Amino acid sequence: EVQLVESGGGLVQPGGSLRLSCSASGITFRNYAMHWVRQAPGKGLEYVSSITSDGDSTYYADSVKGRFTISRDNSKNTLYLQMSSLRGEDTAVYFCVQPSDWLPFYWGQGTPVTVSS
């Protein structure tokens, strides 16, 4: 059974930083690209970032480009999202996603991030 467990969310002030983690089990993690998707309160789902299976290539939505960094440690089966210069509009639940044929397939339960003073 595939399990994706996010952690690291919390309350942070505007301009602050936070690092999210996603621990994967039940899959050969190193074989899969991984994504982050978020959902702001009362809003829909939004693609945030993706990383190739070997970590060599990363991609970002325009809304987070230059502020967020996605990375992975295949030896630890863990995906990361380093978030900096956080803004109120980054307040959301952040989901770790394993895609299949480009689209999200397996999802974690999400970790909430609140950006507020």
Add this chain to the structure above:
Amino acid sequence: QSALTQPASVSGSPGQSITISCTGTSGDIGSYDLVSWYQHHPGKAPKVMIFEVTKRPSGVSNRFSGSKSGNTASLTISGLQAEDEADYYCCSFAGSITFPYVFGTGTKVNVV
């Protein structure tokens, strides 16, 4: 990329069938047979119900079916059950490795 358009809510009685539409453009739904549907109970992990327009993952009830015509995809839930009450999102490949997919606006299914 603009979000795909879904109705805000759809209601049905137990045992009925409902259909949720998802309207995109010729640049996403209209160009690729890569459309997925997700069921989301708030506080839980979203669950894929349909992928590649019509395919059901192992373990998903055959009461759920997907289709596509032109720029619009649809999810039909037949034999509606109380447990089907949730938010549903469509998602389509958007053709770019830098922005791979776009989600729908979401539909709340109410079982009344």
